[in-house]
Amino acid sequence: MQRSTNRVDTGTGHVVVIGGGIAGLAAAHRLLATGLRVTLLEATGRxxxxxxxxxxxxxxxxxxxxxxxxxxxxxxDLARAVGLGDRLQPPATATAAVWTRGELRxxxxxxxxxxxxxxxxxxxxxxxxxxxxxxQExxxxxxxxxxDVAVGAYVxxxxxxxxxxxxxxxxxxxVYAGDAYRLSMRAAVPQLFEVAREGGSLLDGVQRIQQQAAARRSTGPVFQGIDGxxxxxxEAVADAVRAGGGEILTATPVLGLTRTTDGWDIRTDTRVITADGIVLATPAWSASTLLxxxxxxxxxxxxxxxxASMALVTLAFRRSDVAATGALDGRSGFLVPPVDGRTIKASTFSTHKWQWVADAAPDLFVLRTSVGRYGEEDHLHREDTELVDVSLRDLAEATGLAAKPVDTEVTRWIGGLPQYPVGHLTRVARIRDEVAKLPALRxxxxxxxxxxIPACIASAxxxxxxxxxxxxxxxxATPTLVQGTRSEAGQ
Known part of the structure; x- marks a missing residue:
């Protein structure tokens, strides 16, 4: 029986990457450097x-x-390889606070x-x-x-x-939008897990970790952002993939995978693509369906x-209104312990944290709050205006900020962060063991x-x-990174 879709035979040495997040893009970028032909398929339009x-x-x-x-x-390294080296920018301030027991501390x-x-x-x-x-410890x-052990239970x-x-x-x-009393110490904080396995005092173990970190610490920043x-x-990685001869197809959902005698058939909504290998860079539920x-x-x-799902509420104020209230100091933002019963779990003062934001909008003060974590997704069903209002109420109580925003944006990340409960790494090992039985699929x-982001790129x-x-x-051997079309000045 003939297929109802068009079959596209692209020959040998062809790898299809399924998923256009940063992991899929990094995998495509890496594969091109080995001389393989690459097609990346992304289900959405972005x-x-x-x-x-x-x-x-x-x-x-x-x-x-x-x-x-x-x-x-x-x-x-990837940012530099695709022409963004001169746009790397560390936070302008790393001074943060904790909003707990009624005060910013x-x-x-x-x-x-x-x-x-x-x-x-x-x-x-x-x-x-x-x-x-x-x-007493x-x-x-x-x-x-x-x-393995839950971080919260052990600590x-x-x-x-x-x-x-x-x-x-x-x-x-x-980091995880998760519950510390469920979260795997081995997966989330492996250095603490090694200390725990050694036995003895946790306080002494933490001091050893800090001493070791200080001994090998470079003078560079802990975190980096990118101007813009x-x-x-x-998109910079995508540009480099295209420049290297890779094909990127958006709005192209993959409906099924079938092994053939010499490779794979990848069925999309319009055709069947043949490939010698597949990199599956999708969320777990999608990978589960395809496998x-x-x-x-x-x-x-x-x-x-x-x-876990979460929402980010981005707010822009007139800087003069914020300055007039004296509500915000030079902090990068604050975290909120769930035990304190607030709706927001954190706020980032973007204008303070990132110089490029301050330079791009000198008359504005931009900040954002985050709402929701594992087991607390009910907030995400609220209307955008409700999330903005509750963010403003919490900000006012935490900082005294009384100004009205000139613009707002609510971004929902449904199913945004995979959870790493106790035993997660054992589950990952089982997944990889089973996947390794398939020819040229990872x-x-x-x-x-x-x-x-670095961990996702490393897995790619x-x-x-x-x-x-x-x-x-x-x-x-480790391949040479593919260079993008942009210069180090990001042009």
Missing amino acids: LGGKLMTGDIAGTQVDLGAESMLARRPEAV PMPKGHVMGVPGDPAALGGVLSPEGLARIA RDLTPTAVGD ADRLGREVVDRLVEPLLGG GIGTLP AAESPAASVELAGVEY VCGAVYDGVG HRAADEIAADLAGEII
Whole structure:
């Protein structure tokens, strides 16, 4: 029986990347450097996934992720390779606060994801009772962690719940939009997990982590942004992929994958594309559907991955109105512990944090709030105006800000962040073991090795290198990054 769709035979040495987020784009970029032919398919009409810019009061700002960890090289290296090197920009200030126990309090220093090495650093954020509980930690017997343990459960056992509720929760929530009492320590904070496995004092272990970090610390920034927004990175990578001969098709959903005697058939809504290899860079639920026929075991594992949804509320004020109230100082923003019962979980003062925002809109003050985390998605069903109003109420209570915004933008990220519960890395290993049984097919993205931009790019590079090795029949050397059409000045 003949197919009802058109079959496109593109020959050998052809890899199809499914998914046009930063992981899929990075995989395509990497594959082209090995000499393979690449086609990238994105179901929606836009590239970039959770990286996106938009307009607020005539100014371009990030409406998704706004920074990338610079201590890992993958994201910064990719930005430089595609011509954005001169637009890399660290935060103008990293001075943040915690809105807890009724006040904005300076973010303590000397901690690892909220876990302190010295209780004295937490004065003001924790109660006297909470500080006294931490001081007992060195007298406790070691806490067994087994193959994995929830961050919140372990830290609460060692240091008390206040440390978790007022510091660990808001910090981890800002990364995963998750619940610290479910979140895998092995996956989310591996350096703490290694300390926990060694036994002994957690406080002493954190101090060792800090000493080791100080010994190898470079003089460079911890985080980097991009002038014009992190959301400009995907299109720059896409430009480099096109310049390298890759094909990118948006609004092209993939409906099914079928193994053939010499490769794969990828069925879209209009045709069938043949390929020698596939990189699957989609969210877990999509990967689960596409792998259901060819790898039922991997499909079941992927179907079990849960996601958190959130909304970002971006607000622009006249700078003169903000200055007149004296409401905001030079902070980059503040975090909000869920235990305090507020609606917003964080606020970023973009005009303070990013010099490029301040320069682009000298008469405006731009900030944003985030709403929602795992298990608290009801807020996302509110109308945009309600989310703006509740953000303004919380901001007023936290900072005294009484000004009215001149423009607002609400961005919903439904299913935006995969959750990493206890045992997540074991699940990932099972998925990869099953997928590896398929010829020249690999998976990558935020599900597997971390939700940050560098981690997503690293997983993409791993997938691309393994596909290239499969098709070459041998392990290949790390390829040279494909250069984009933009100059280092970003032009």
